[in-house]
Amino acid sequence: MAQARHDNLRIDEQRLWSTLMRSAEIGPGNAGGIRRLALSDADKEMRDQFVAWCEASSCTVTIDQGGSIRARYPGTEDLPPVQIGSHLDTQVAGGRFDGILGVLAGLEIIRTLSDHGVRTRRPIEVVNWTNEEGARFAPPMGAARVFSGEHNINWLHGLLDDDGLSFKDELERIGYLGEAPAGNRPIDAYFELHIEQGPELEAADTHLGIVVGGYTAYGLTVKFLGTTAHSGPTPMERRSNALVGAAKFIDAVNDIGWQHAPIGKSSATRLVVWPNKPGILPSEAEVSVDMRHIDPAVTEQMRISAHQALSETTKQAQVGFEVVSDWTFGDVAFDADLTTLVRDTAGDLGVSAMDMHSQAGHDAYCVSEVAPAILLFSPCVKGISHNETEDVVPEDTWPSVNVLLHAVLRRADRE
């Protein structure tokens, strides 16, 4: 077996930790985390650092039209690459590991191979996908959606942030508007390692989650429509307060989550009110909610409940509404061969592993639509993520990175 050559190879844990902590200095948050929104100055600084690291490890770096970065460690043959990817952007108040671990674990794997002079048949690429979070340019996984062909590059370029700045202009401003195509790129396999962002691995004292499917998520953005009026003299029966409609709906959506707990989740995340001034009843309130369940049939039931709640709450509040947008994801199938490969590799390395379903969307979801892909989870403390206190226990993290190293090696070397 080809991999027998390198069975004792392990990553340099200290180096990977130092690299993660260097990343955490770029766009620091207020409470120990990171604020590194896509295409911000901090994102540029992190990208520059990442590119410098990759080039120092015998990689060739390519920037595509969506700004995604691919660092290629050459193979012995000119074959489609094996990729390791995730994202370096964060939420407004994000953690130090969400996405970042996946990219920098890829870098560490290449550094390890480079240190030991290991070359595989296929090239290995580390990918930083642009704007996975969608915190600045909605929706999330923007660049990966172009890779998969769900959208074209013009769609991505045309996205606007809350200040009306365009994705393309900001990409150009930070110097990452590349020329390579963002989609239609043949790859042999895609591996993504991500912190779980939930509490299951920690609770099970297990070091590796092998994602075998996704929770089905349903998202809905609704605008409630009322009438501006003076908050003093206007009689209650003449009030059509868009914020009251939104509030009743938000409460109902939360109840739907509890009705399907502990597996089901349902929450409102965002509310924009207009004119949003004291003294005036608001005429518009736009709410975004998302609901998820492991069973698509239950998610569908939750979706129906949300729409029933919409009818009832708007009637109670004497307001109108319009559905602005809705979306669904999670009907994802990861590659059977890669799943077996990772499971076997974990067994060979003596790393505890369990199959699980992903509750969050990731770039791997998009890639899986057009190429063999696998999503792996490592534990995170108390399941906290999208929060500056997001944390990992280092010694509980390295096992998954070593499994990733060997699974990638085996895949890249296979005949």
Next chain:
Amino acid sequence: MAQARHDNLRIDEQRLWSTLMRSAEIGPGNAGGIRRLALSDADKEMRDQFVAWCEASSCTVTIDQGGSIRARYPGTEDLPPVQIGSHLDTQVAGGRFDGILGVLAGLEIIRTLSDHGVRTRRPIEVVNWTNEEGARFAPPMGAARVFSGEHNINWLHGLLDDDGLSFKDELERIGYLGEAPAGNRPIDAYFELHIEQGPELEAADTHLGIVVGGYTAYGLTVKFLGTTAHSGPTPMERRSNALVGAAKFIDAVNDIGWQHAPIGKSSATRLVVWPNKPGILPSEAEVSVDMRHIDPAVTEQMRISAHQALSETTKQAQVGFEVVSDWTFGDVAFDADLTTLVRDTAGDLGVSAMDMHSQAGHDAYCVSEVAPAILLFSPCVKGISHNETEDVVPEDTWPSVNVLLHAVLRRADRE
């Protein structure tokens, strides 16, 4: 009687209408109303127009340190003036008459006196108070609060808008940072005519409301405190979603209004959420509510109910809270002599009048704390205000302006 000289004097209805319609062109809204926020370019344009009109009618114009404009029509003696005032600023989506009628009716009265060569013993001043609405710089009635001594000028100058621009800088920018003191100004009497902003006069088919007291209002701004977390994997029982706490509270506050309807009112008007992004449970949600009742004891009961709801809803939603600010107003007593004067004047002119309580705050509330003051209402269509469709029936409006003319004449001429 001094007023006998002018018993047949009436305003020029057509001129007042034209003046109101000229105002409506300055800072036009999207739906037939006005967007003329305090200290905006539109406010400057309106002020310049108002000053030009006043100066063309034999008035001397003074700007004070808070930007309020006083146009003085001289008396035959150097006595404290009789004032007619209100405001020319509007809500974000305001109407054409709210505040504006009071100022431009004052101008029309001076024009009428000037046309007929009428001079009174006391000077008559028309006042445009800066930032009555508070739509750009909270709280409302900012300049009038300095006039009354509730706050000093530095407090007013330090107010910030949502973009962080200061009141003083913006006042200077539009050229209305005057040198005259904003408070401690002796006046003989203050009259304010305002549209009712409620449906009572219209329903009673009455042309003049004589305000004999205010509804007691209680306002509260509360920040709900949760924890940011991923909207996907985080189990319901670990969610501390500030927006859910806010939603439950907004719903409860609305219920309190209904419990005390039709006299009581209670609504949320404003909600600011952070980070307010899809995919992340928000950690902060700041809600402003206001509640009003004609009976201070009932307002107090509503206040207690709101605080009870705050305890209960935050417990249900697993979030914390902090009270950012609260306020009350409405314990207002208008001047008995002025009330009698207006009532008698309406009787003499054959104008239908009724005593009422004001449900909204007005500059007259502040002035009444330091000088004899009276607040008068004229009907508005369907009680709609703080809305671009706010409207009046002209022939139902002129009677109140003529009562104001004669009441001011009598007061200014009195021995």
